[in-house]
Amino acid sequence: xxxTIKHLTLVSFSLLFTxxxxxxxxxxxxxxxxxPLMLRDDYYRGKEVVELDxxxxxxxxxxxxxxxxxxxxxCKSGQLHTIEFKNTFGGSLLSxxxxxxxxKMKVKYVCTQPTN
Amino acid sequence: xxxxxxxxxxxxxTLHNNGPFPLKKLYVTELEGDGNMPDKIDRYNDAAKEIQRxxxxxxxxxxxxxxYGSAWSMNHIASHKDRMHYNGFMNxxxxxxxxxxxxxxxxxxxxxxxFECGTTIKRISExxxxxxxxxxxxxxxxxQTIAGCIxxxxxxxxxxxxxxxxxVVGLNLIIGPNEEDVVYIERHTEPAxxxxxxxxxxxxxxxxxxxxxxxxxxxxxxxxxxxxxxxAEPRYLLKRYVKKINKATALKLSDTLDFKNSIFKIPxxxxxxxxxxxxxxxxxxxxxxxxxxxxxxxxxxxxxxVSDYKDPFPIIKQSLYRDLIHLFTKxxxxxxxxxxxxxKRLEKTILPQVDEELIGTLPxxxxxxxxxxxxxxxxVGVDYKNSSKALKLMAEITTEEGPIPGIFAMRFVKQSxxxxxxxxxxxxxxxxxxxxxxxxxNKIMSLTEFSRRMIEVLKQNNIPFTIHWGxxxxxxxxxxxxxxYESSEINEWKACRSALLSEDMMELFSNxxxxxxxxxxxxxxxxxxxxxxx
Numbered sequence: 174x175x176x177t178i179k180h181l182t183l184v185s186f187s188l189l190f191t192x193x194x195x196x197x198x199x200x201x202x203x204x205x206x207x208x209p210l211m212l213r214d215d216y217y218r219g220k221e222v223v224e225l226d227x228x229x230x231x232x233x234x235x236x237x238x239x240x241x242x243x244x245x246x247x248c249k250s251g252q253l254h255t256i257e258f259k260n261t262f263g264g265s266l267l268s269x270x271x272x273x274x275x276x277k278m279k280v281k282y283v284c285t286q287p288t289n
Numbered sequence: 290x291x292x293x294x295x296x297x298x299x300x301x302x303t304l305h306n307n308g309p310f311p312l313k314k315l316y317v318t319e320l321e322g323d324g325n326m327p328d329k330i331d332r333y334n335d336a337a338k339e340i341q342r343x344x345x346x347x348x349x350x351x352x353x354x355x356x357y358g359s360a361w362s363m364n365h366i367a368s369h370k371d372r373m374h375y376n377g378f379m380n381x382x383x384x385x386x387x388x389x390x391x392x393x394x395x396x397x398x399x400x401x402x403x404f405e406c407g408t409t410i411k412r413i414s415e416x417x418x419x420x421x422x423x424x425x426x427x428x429x430x431x432x433q434t435i436a437g438c439i440x441x442x443x444x445x446x447x448x449x450x451x452x453x454x455x456x457v458v459g460l461n462l463i464i465g466p467n468e469e470d471v472v473y474i475e476r477h478t479e480p481a482x483x484x485x486x487x488x489x490x491x492x493x494x495x496x497x498x499x500x501x502x503x504x505x506x507x508x509x510x511x512x513x514x515x516x517x518x519x520x521a522e523p524r525y526l527l528k529r530y531v532k533k534i535n536k537a538t539a540l541k542l543s544d545t546l547d548f549k550n551s552i553f554k555i556p557x558x559x560x561x562x563x564x565x566x567x568x569x570x571x572x573x574x575x576x577x578x579x580x581x582x583x584x585x586x587x588x589x590x591x592x593x594x595v596s597d598y599k600d601p602f603p604i605i606k607q608s609l610y611r612d613l614i615h616l617f618t619k620x621x622x623x624x625x626x627x628x629x630x631x632x633k634r635l636e637k638t639i640l641p642q643v644d645e646e647l648i649g650t651l652p653x654x655x656x657x658x659x660x661x662x663x664x665x666x667x668x669v670g671v672d673y674k675n676s677s678k679a680l681k682l683m684a685e686i687t688t689e690e691g692p693i694p695g696i697f698a699m700r701f702v703k704q705s706x707x708x709x710x711x712x713x714x715x716x717x718x719x720x721x722x723x724x725x726x727x728x729x730x731n732k733i734m735s736l737t738e739f740s741r742r743m744i745e746v747l748k749q750n751n752i753p754f755t756i757h758w759g760x761x762x763x764x765x766x767x768x769x770x771x772x773x774y775e776s777s778e779i780n781e782w783k784a785c786r787s788a789l790l791s792e793d794m795m796e797l798f799s800n801x802x803x804x805x806x807x808x809x810x811x812x813x814x815x816x817x818x819x820x821x822x823x
Contacts, residue, residue, distance in 0.1 A: 201657075202415065204432075209317060209377065214306075214662070215611065215660075216608070216659055219359075286377075287378075288380060288412060289320055289323065289329070289332065289405070
C-alpha cells in the first residue's frame with residue numbers, strides 16, 4: 174500500500190513539474206525597453222517587463238485568441254522584443270475542463286527600446 | 290520639450306549587484322517625440338537644455354550630479370550619493386555629411402557619426418550596419434552605452450585598434466547651466482567637424498589635443514557627456530576560432546604576440562610563406578585550478594564583408610539555472626575548497642566550445658549577454674611582455690590564498706592616446722578574473738581583500754600595472770593612481786579638468802570614486818592654455 178502511495182506521489186510530482194515550463198522567444202535585433210528602477214534579480218533586471226497572469230474567456234466557437242500589444246508607457250515602441258510564456262498543469266487542466274473556453278495566460282514580455 | 294521624471298530613492302545598484310550605493314534623486318529624461326519635433330538637431334539641442342536645467346536644479350540644492358547608462362561598471366564610478374541621471378532614453382544618432390566636416394580633416398565623412406550619450410553599443414552597431422559600416426571594436430559585448438564605455442575605458446581584445454575611446458574624434462560636453470557651458474572638443478591636430486556644425490548644436494568649440502585626450506577617459510567627471518562623434522569603418526566579418534593549445538605556447542604568444550614565428554598556427558590563417566598571421570583579436574582563457582596541459586584560446590581574423598556567410602546565431606541559447614548560481618555562491622562562501630571542483634563542473638558553460646568556428650559581423654560575434662546574477666570582475670593592465678609573469682602571480686593568490694570563485698582570461702589591447710587610459714602600455718595585456726560575487730566569511734576573504742592582494746603582489750614584484758576603471762578593486766588603496774600613472778599624466782588630467790570646469794561644477798561632477806582615488810582636487814593654478822582653441 175505504502176509503495177503504491179509513493180509511486181502515485183512520484184507520478185503526480187513528475188506530472189506537475191513536467192507540465193510547468195517556460196518558453197522564451199527573443200528578437201536578435203534591438204534593445205529591450207529599459208527601466209532603471211527595475212531591480213529584480215532575474216533575466217529582466219533593469220528591463221521594463223510586463224507580466225500578465227490572467228484567464229481569458231473566449232467563445233466556444235473561437236479556435237484561439239490574439240492579445241494585442243499597444244503603445245503604452247511600459248511599451249513605448251508598441252513592438253515586442255522578448256516574450257516568455259509559462260505553461261502550467263493548472264492552466265492545461267482549466268482549458269480541458271472548460272472545453273477550451275477559459276485559457277490561462279501567464280506571460281512576461283518586454284518591448285523594444287524606442288530609437289531616435 | 291524633453292521631459293524628466295524625478296524619483297526620490299535612497300539607494301542605487303549596478304546591473305551586477307555591486308552596490309547598493311546611496312542616492313537621493315534619480316532623474317530619467319526622455320526626448321521629445323519626433324512627431325512633435327521632427328528635426329534631430331532640434332531634439333538634440335532641446336535635450337541639452339533639459340540637462341542644463343537639471344544641472345542648475347542640482348547646483349541650487351547644493352547637490353552633486355552624475356549621468357550613467359547601463360550600469361555595467363562594477364564599482365561606484367557611476368554612482369553619486371546626491372543625484373544621478375539615467376541616460377538610456379537619450380539615443381539620437383546623426384550621420385555626418387561632407388558639408389559638416391572641417392576643411393583640414395582627414396576623416397572620411399561617411400565614416401563619422403554623432404551618437405547621443407545613452408545609445409548602446411548594440412544600437413550603434415545597428416545604425417552603422419544600415420550604413421554599411423561597423424565599429425572598429427567593442428568591449429566584446431554590446432549592452433553598455435557609448436558614454437559609459439569611453440568614460441571608463443571599455444576594451445575588447447583588438448590588437449591593432451585599441452579601446453572604445455580610441456575611435457572617438459569629437460566630444461560634446463555640458464559643463465554647466467549657462468549658455469557657454471555647452472562645448473564641443475576635438476583634437477587640433479585631427480579636426481573632424483567644422484564650426485558650422487558645432488554652432489548647430491550650440492557649442493563653444495575647443496580644438497586642443499591635451500584637453501581632448503584628458504576628456505576621453507574622464508571617469509564621468511569632466512561634465513555631462515552629451516554627444517560622441519566616432520569614426521566607423523566599412524563593415525567587415527570576423528572569423529572566430531576556438532582552440533586548445535599547450536600552456537607554454539599560449540603563454541609565449543601572450544608574452545611576445547609573435548604569431549609569425551609561433552609553433553601554433555591556424556592553417557587557413559597564414560601568409561604566403563606559411564607564417565601565422567597576427568589576429569584581430571586574441572584571448573586566452575585560464576582555469577587556474579585545472580592541472581590540464583592546455584589553455585583554451587580564442588582568435589578572430591578580420592575578413593572582407595560578403596553577404597553570403599553562414600548565420601552565426603544558434604537557434605537556442607540556454608542559460609544556467611539561477612538557483613544553481615546561487616548554490617555555487619553559497620558553496621563558495623561556506624566551502625571554498627569546493628571552488629575548483631565547481632569551476633570544473635561549469636567549464637562547459639563558462640568557456641567557449643573548443644574547435645568551434647564561426648563567421649559573422651562584429652555585432653553578431655559579440656551579441657547580447659543577459660544578466661546572470663551578482664558578478665565580480667577584477668582586471669589589471671600590464672605590458673604584454675609581463676603577461677605570463679603577472680598571470681602566474683595572480684593565479685597563485687587564488688590557489689594559495691583562495692580559492693576565489695572565478696577564472697582568469699587575458700586580452701590584448703593597443704595603446705590609447707587618452708591621458709588616463711588603463712590601456713597605456715604599447716600593447717596592454719588586460720588580465721581579468723571574473724566570476725560570481727561572494728560575501729566574506731571566516732573561510733574566504735572579501736573581494737576587496739582579494740583585490741588588495743592583487744595590487745600588493747604586483748607592486749612587490751615590480752610589475753607596472755593599471756586597473757580597469759569600471760571593475761572591482763580596492764580603490765582606496767594608498768597612492769594607487771600615483772603608482773599606476775606618471776605624475777605628469779595625472780597632473781595634466783587634473784589641470785585640464787580644472788581649466789575646463791568652474792569650481793562649482795568641479796564639485797558637482799565629483800563623486801566618491803573620484804575622491805577615493807585622489808583625483809577630485811582642483812589645481813591651485815588654472816592653466817588657461819589647456820582650454821585654448823589651437
